[in-house]
Amino acid sequence: MKIALAGNPNSGKTTLFNAITGKTEYVGNWPGVTVEKREADLNRKYRKIFPEGRVVDLPGAYSIAPYTSEEAITSDFVVNEHPDVIINIVDASSLERSLYFTTQLLELGIPVVVALNKQDLVKRYGNEINIDGLSKALQCRIVPIIANEGVGLKELIKAAAEAAKEGKKQPAPEFEGKGTEDEKYARQKYVKELTNKYLKRNRDPSQITLSDKIDRIVAHPVAGLIIFAVVMWAVYAFSIEGLGGYLSEYFNETLFGEIIPEAANNFFESIGLHPLLHSLIVEGAIAGVGAVVGFLPLIMVLFFCLGLLEDSGYMARVAVVMDRYLKKIGLSGRSIIPMIVGSGCSVPGVMSTRTIEDVNEKRMTTMLTPYIPCGAKLPIIALFAAVFFPESSLVAPSMYLVAFIVIAIGGLFLRKIFGWKSTSVFIIELPEYKLPSVKHAFRHMIKHAKAFIIKASTIILVMNTFVWFTQAYGWNLQMVEDSSGSILASIGNVIAPLLIPLGFSKWQPAAAAFTGFVAKENVVSTLAITIAASSEEVLSLPGGVLTQFFTPVTAYAFLVFNLFTPPCFAAIGAMYTELVERKWLLRALAFQFSVGYLLAMLVTQIGTIILYGKLATGFVAACIILILYAIVIYYLIKRTSSGKIQFSTVTR
C-alpha cells in the first residue's frame, strides 16, 4: 500500500516522513529542501496500525500545475502512479494557501487524508480551526498534528489506513465555476470562502511582529552580510579550532596516534602475524583511516551547529541577503540554497540546483556549488591549519571567505565567457523563526557522523590499502627499501612537474591530490600513509613532519588547490546529472580545474614574494601560464561578445 505525502513547501512533509518511517532525511526550516521523491516503509510502531504501509515523500508544491521541476515530480507521481492514499500535509498557519492545493488533490479520486500540521503555531496565534466543519465540507478525514513533536501521528496513520482500506473514490469538491475557463479564480474564491467559514483569525497577519523586526536587521543588505559572516566564522571556528578541534586533537594524537596503533602492534606481535600483513594493517589501514576518523569530532560539532542554524529559519534570510549580491554575478538568492546544502556535502548541494528554473543560472550554480568546502574537505583544512597555523583562528574560516570570493569572481568570468544574462526573479517564503530543536540538530549530527564513518570504513579504507601497496611496492612487485622507488612515487612523479609553479612538486602531495578525486578525505589519509607512517610523529602535530614538504605559503596553496579543483567523483557524477550534456560537464571540469590551478599558483608565487622576499621556484613557468590563461580568457570572452557563438538558451 502506497502512502504519498504531498503539500506546500516547508509544510513539514519530510519531518513527518522521518517521524513515521524512522529515517533521517534532510530537513530544513526553509522551502525547497526535498528535490526528489523518497520511499520507505512505515516503522514498526506504525506498521501495526497500517500493515504494508510504504511512504513516499514528495517535494513541496503549491499547485498541481507545476512551476518548478520538483513540483513536476510531485504532480507526476500523484497523477500517474496512483498511490493508495494521499496524506496532504497542510500548514495550518497558512491555511488558505494550502487548501488551494488540497482542493486539487481531492479531484484525483484517490482517498485523501489531510494532516493539519503546525497546531502549535495555530495556538500561539490564538487562531481556531473548525476541523469537523472543514472535514465535512471537503469530505475527507482531517487529523490535527504537530509533526516535529510527534503529536497526532498515530491518529493520522490510523485515518490513512482506514481510507486506504475502504478504497472509496474520493469525492471532488464542488464549487461554482468549475470546469470553466476561469476555474482557477473560482477555485480561489471557493478556498477563500472555506477559510473564512472554518478559520477564526484572532491575529492580523499583516501586523509587524518580532520576527519582522529581527528580519529588518538580519536580512538588511549590509548588517545582514556582516551577521552572516560572523555566524559562519563562529560556527567554523568553534568546529575547527574550538570544541571540535580540541576533541580531534585528542583523537589524532592520543587515540589514533598512540593507543590504537600500540595496542594493535602488541596484539599482532603476540599472535605472530605476518609482518607484511601487520604493516599493512597498522601503517596502511589504521594510519590512513585513523587520520581521517580523527577528525570525526570536528565534523560532528560542525553538523550540530549547522543543524541548529537550519532549524531556526535563519537560512531563508541568508538567501535574501545574498540575493542582491548574487544578482550582480548573474545568480540569485535561489543559488544560495544549493551552496548551504553543499556545506555538508556537494552531492545533495548540486542536486538541489534543480530548484532553479533559469538554465544558465542553474549551470553556473552547479559549477560553483562544489566550491563551498564540504564536510569531506574539512579534515584537510583542519589538518593544515593545525600544522602550519596553530596560533590563528582565522586561517580555517578564511577558506570559506576565499570560497565566496572565488564564487563571485568565477561567476563573473563564467557570465562573460558564455554571455549569460540574468533573467530570474526571486521569491522565497520566510518561515517564522523558531527556537532550534536540539533533538533535530543531534539527529543531523548523528546522520552525518554515520555517513562519515561508513565512508571511512569502505571507500577510504580500500583506497588506503591501494595507496599502502603502491607506496610499499615497486613495479617489479618487490617491496622497496625506500618508498621513492615505489609505484605510487612513480605515478606521483608524473604529475609532480605540473605542480612546480604551485610550490609542491614532491610526489607525496601530488599523489594525495590525485587520490582526493576519489574522495577528499583521501588527501589526508594519503599524506598520513606516505609521510607520517615512516616517521614516528602524528601527521597533525603543529610544526610536524609536513613542514618538510610545505612552507606555510605553499601549504595554503595546497589547501586552495584541493578545495577549488574539481570535487570528488560522486559530486562530479551529480554535476553530470544536473548539467545533462557531456559538453557542459567537460566545460565545468575545465573551469574548475583552471580555477584551482590558477589560484594555488597565485598564492604560492605572490605569497612567496611578499612573505619571504624571494621568487618561488617555477616563477618563469608561472608567468608563462598566467599569460596563456589571459589569452584564452580574452579569446573566449571576445568570441562570445562578438556573438559568433550563442551559448545561452534562455528558457523563459
Add this chain to the structure above:
Amino acid sequence: MNMPLAKAKVGQRAIIKSISGNEKIRNFLFTLGCCEGEEITLISALGGNYIVNIKDSRYAIDKRMANAIELVEAG
C-alpha cells in the same frame, strides 16, 4: 492611486491591481494567493529586497518582482 509595490509605504495595506511579467511567474504567484484583487502588505523594504505579507505568510521578493506588482490603495 496606482503604484508599484516597490514604491509602497512600509506597513501599508493595499490591493493588487495587476501583475505584469510572464505567464509562468504570474501563475506561480497566483498559487501563493498573489493576484489581482488580493490584499498585500509591504512589511519591510531592505535595499533591493522587499518582505511582503500575502494571506497568512511572509515572502521575500526582489526588486524586479516588486516593480511588476501594481497596487491600488485598500478601502
